Amino acid sequence: MTGDGWVELEEPELAEEPTGPVPVVAVVGRPNVGKSTLVNRLIGRRQAVVEDTPGVTRDRVPYDAQWTGRQFTVVDTGGWEPDAKDRAAAIAAQAEIAISTADVVIFVVDTTVGATDVDEAAVRMLRRSAKPVLLVANKVDNAALEIEATSLWSLGLGEPFPVSALHGRGAGDLLDKILELLPEPPLINENPGPRGPRRVALVGRPNVGKSSLLNRLAREDRAVVDSVAGTTVDPVDSLVEIGGEVWQLVDTAGLRKRVGRASGTEYYASLRTAGAVEAAEVAVVLLDASETISEQDQRILSMVTEAGRAMVIAFNKWDLVDGERRYYLDKEIDRELRRIPWAIRLNLSARTGRAVDKLAPALRKALASWETRIPTGQLNQWLTALVQATPHPVRGGRAPRVLFATQASTCPPKFILFTTGPLDAGYQRFVERKLREEFGFEGSPIEVSVKARK
Ligand code: GDP
Numbered sequence: 001m002t003g004d005g006w007v008e009l010e011e012p013e014l015a016e017e018p019t020g021p022v023p024v025v026a027v028v029g030r031p032n033v034g035k036s037t038l039v040n041r042l043i044g045r046r047q048a049v050v051e052d053t054p055g056v057t058r059d060r061v062p063y064d065a066q067w068t069g070r071q072f073t074v075v076d077t078g079g080w081e082p083d084a085k086d087r088a089a090a091i092a093a094q095a096e097i098a099i100s101t102a103d104v105v106i107f108v109v110d111t112t113v114g115a116t117d118v119d120e121a122a123v124r125m126l127r128r129s130a131k132p133v134l135l136v137a138n139k140v141d142n143a144a145l146e147i148e149a150t151s152l153w154s155l156g157l158g159e160p161f162p163v164s165a166l167h168g169r170g171a172g173d174l175l176d177k178i179l180e181l182l183p184e185p186p187l188i189n190e191n192p193g194p195r196g197p198r199r200v201a202l203v204g205r206p207n208v209g210k211s212s213l214l215n216r217l218a219r220e221d222r223a224v225v226d227s228v229a230g231t232t233v234d235p236v237d238s239l240v241e242i243g244g245e246v247w248q249l250v251d252t253a254g255l256r257k258r259v260g261r262a263s264g265t266e267y268y269a270s271l272r273t274a275g276a277v278e279a280a281e282v283a284v285v286l287l288d289a290s291e292t293i294s295e296q297d298q299r300i301l302s303m304v305t306e307a308g309r310a311m312v313i314a315f316n317k318w319d320l321v322d323g324e325r326r327y328y329l330d331k332e333i334d335r336e337l338r339r340i341p342w343a344i345r346l347n348l349s350a351r352t353g354r355a356v357d358k359l360a361p362a363l364r365k366a367l368a369s370w371e372t373r374i375p376t377g378q379l380n381q382w383l384t385a386l387v388q389a390t391p392h393p394v395r396g397g398r399a400p401r402v403l404f405a406t407q408a409s410t411c412p413p414k415f416i417l418f419t420t421g422p423l424d425a426g427y428q429r430f431v432e433r434k435l436r437e438e439f440g441f442e443g444s445p446i447e448v449s450v451k452a453r454k
């Protein structure tokens with residue numbers, strides 16, 4: 001920043017992957033006070049797309065923003081209806097939506113005009129909320145105008161923040177202030193530091209062929225590694241090179257040593273499986289293709305899904321599958337794996353080595369899906385088209401609207417839909433299914449939740 005408080009904002013560096021929900025900042029205010037100019041300034045975009053016509057209707061659009069390594073979403077609440085009869089009511093309604101969805105509200109006033117009746121109506125709305133509100137005195141293009149800004153104290157929202165959205169004056173300080181008000185990102189990082197080998201759980205009921213597969217993998221690549229530089233590996237884990245890459249197979253010590261029979265009761269086996277799944281990023285669930293998919297298989301599949309891990313289903317003992325078995329297996333798959341059509345499936349044989357080389361690519365694909373982040377702009381472009389083409393069905397004369405969406409986290413991908421009311425479970429599933437159709441996520445569970453404005 002130079003002496004006169006002028007800042008030229010640089011294109012932001014790509015921030016670290018956020019580990020928690022990305023906080024939302026809503027920008028509200030009368031038409032023409034400079035909201036979209038400010039939003040463009042906050043997201044670091046130089047070519048501001050600003051409509052010069054007052055009251056031009058814009059959609060409520062979220063944008064990704066980053067400042068000093070922290071990420072947040074800025075929502076431009078430009079959805080002003082130019083023909084609204086009662087302007088104060090319209091802006092109050094707009095502010096209401098913003099309040100309900102945001103972590104921080106930025107209320108923009110045009111300093112060259114001063115506080116108007118409409119501004120005061122909006123303020124009454126804002127003050128009733130528990131959300132932090134930042135009063136921005138915009139169009140303070142020079143130091144002389146700062147005096148004008150002080151008159152906005154009268155709005156009762158605390159100290160006005162003088163900025164010039166157009167020229168960038170005061171914008172850096174404003175961003176610092178916004179970050180102060182945002183909720184702290186969670187301290188626990190699920191995947192901290194430089195990444196060691198990817199963690200894989202090899203699970204399945206007794207006798208599906210886990211030890212055989214592990215032995216096959218170790219033999220094929222002649223590489224059960226003892227250590228990888230810079231990483232500490234639990235002694236019960238195995239490091240195995242598969243497909244030219246070292247993987248950490250969690251809790252496989254028992255499998256490596258074992259000479260045949262399963263040890264321990266089913267209860268302990270299942271505890272152990274749960275522990276391995278928890279510790280892993282991706283699970284390979286082995287099923288015995290020559291036998292009917294059992295309840296125990298189902299429990300293990302649910303365990304992986306509920307833990308939110310990426311998943312590859314390996315139908316082992318494929319050498320035993322003949323035409324007739326194949327016919328019945330296909331039917332079982334349709335019936336039993338209906339809820340997890342996204343899991344990657346492989347038909348392999350630990351005995352013959354069939355398709356064992358497909359395991360590493362499948363794991364990589366599942367992990368890539370698990371870590372996918374859809375940029376907010378892309379997500380909402382898709383969503384807007386979707387809800388326009390297929391709006392929520394009308395219930396009792398009303399239909400909740402989906403306002404926008406953010407991806408709250410990765411590993412697995414979780415999405416939040418911001419809506420004007422609760423959605424039908426069916427409609428929520430519809431959005432989730434379409435989300436998969438559009439973006440894939442093969443091999444990874446995803447989660448869609450709804451935040452309805454109250
Ligand atoms: P919105 O309707 O609140 O989104 O307002 P816009 O961002 O479309 O801006 C309305 C008008 O005010 C445009 O002509 C902008 O160029 C202008 N404007 C925005 N910010 C500033 C500013 O800081 N200083 C000056 N002088 N003009 C601004």
Ligand code: GDP
Pocket residue numbers: 204205206207208209210211212213255260261262316317318319320348349350351352
């Ligand atoms: P685990 O209990 O899951 O570790 O299963 P094991 O690896 O001990 O295998 C159980 C039995 O299935 C053993 O008799 C293996 O030889 C046999 N087996 C494992 N994989 C295959 C396979 O791909 N084809 C056939 N035909 N048998 C297999």
